[in-house]
Amino acid sequence: MAKIKLDEIDHQILDMLIENTRIPFTDIAKKLSISAGTIHVRVKKMEDSGIIKGSSLTLDYRKLGYSFIAYVGVFLQKTSQTKFVLERINEIPFITVAHITTGKFNIFCKIRAKDTEHAKDIIFMLDDIEGVYRTETMISLEESLNDKKRLMHSIFNDM
Helix, strand or coil, rough: CCCCCCCHHHHHHHHHHCCCCCCCHHHHHHHHHHHHHHHHHHHHHHCCCCCCCCCCCCCCCCCCCCCCEEEEEEEECCCHHHHHHHHHHHHCCCCEEEEECCCCEEEEEEEECCCCCCHHHHHHHCCCCCCEEEEEECHHHHHCCCCCCHHHHHHHHHC
């Protein structure tokens, strides 16, 4: 697949959209001193090329009562059970991310829970899935870094 060429205007548009996905195109246009139509065309081009894949909403889970985060490494009895286990994991709404991995774990999950008791219940649900040999849990004390912009700027510098 051919690499998409982005210019400085595209970089600035993406920078603003990462900061706030709901920013109106007219506001971006004013800040960049170009027309809103131009912003619309450029964003559409980035969507069509697959660089922009939808938009997302960031929730403050702490305010919703789900401040406990843990990461759970899942060991499988057989790697051939991966698809089945992932389908069962998908049925547990408190597991928000799951990756098939190499190395120590077969699957690595992020869970969000109300507290340690709730996290324990979620981990027990994981342990009860047929094909799961055992799990290993790491509790997140604090999310210290979650910065999408730094990576984006590094990618732009490599272009």
